[in-house]
Amino acid sequence: MACFYDFHIHSCLSPCAENEMTPATIAGMAALNGLRMAALTDHNSCGNLPAFFEACRAYGVLPVAGIEVESAEAVHIVCLFPRIELAMAFWKNTVRPALPSIRNKPAIFGDQQFMNADDEVIGEEPILLINSTSLTLDEVADAARRAGGVPFPAHVDRPSNGLIEILGGVPPEPGFVCVEFNDSANIPALREAHPALSSLITLTNSDAHRLESIYDAVNALPIGDPEEEDDVLLERLFACLCGQK
């Protein structure tokens, strides 16, 4: 058995995600799909991480704290953190203050619901989350690392909000160690077109906005036996994502 993962999943806090994507349902689906690890990565918010962590623990899935930040250039960057507290602090101190104070219109963009682990709505985010922050790509990457996280460009094989489509290439300045593809079939062609990708650790994540999009047990990382304790795997995971052997 291998440590299967999906590190890019949106909950009902992201306006573009289905309301059925409650943190508890995502955790249950991840378990059913045979994933050992899953990350919740809502747009510019960590508000549903506490519920996701509680639900994942109940289902025996290793929860990874995440957030998908949109840079000023409209590039999407997933940031993963080894501890939920670090992610929450990054969200509150760095991402939230950088978000323009445009209010969400649920009828146009969708609901932005905060949930608990029992599938109850406990609040609504009033500020529109699918928007660019005022932070540049480099600033997002630097701030995420300073906050103890690992940033990587999201879905580089997709035109909308992908690093390559927007900036035309893979700039060295943000110092990314990892890169995310949406579809592993796109990896060879994109690596040929952009050789800089070849030196990065490649992750393949679903960017699921609906339940059936969460990946099955197809993508794994060589961090050991899935039977190992969560703490052990988490430590190895972040060593791996930081490029350490």
Add this chain to the structure above:
Amino acid sequence: MQLTKIIEAMELEVLTSVTEDREVLGGYTGDLLSWVMGRAESEMLWITIMTNVNILAVASLRDLPAVLIAEAAELDEAVIAKAKEQEITLLRSPKSAYALCVELGKLLA
């Protein structure tokens, strides 16, 4: 100037339909949705090469009279269908955003 007059004068392709012949007083051009969201005003014709479905949300949020897709950029059928459903006017032209701005500027001068 009325939107239908602009469509005729600039020979724009109408991808949906003009549900409301709004008055256009100016234009805005840009492809970063967050900028458009924060800056376009409700009498402005928005000229962009962005074709992601989120352009509809932005047009709706800012109550824009129409979205004009430049450079004949390809749109998904799903985007056009959603625009029809939300009664947002989608226009298209093979010309560049710059050329379209110049033309619109002359028309509105």
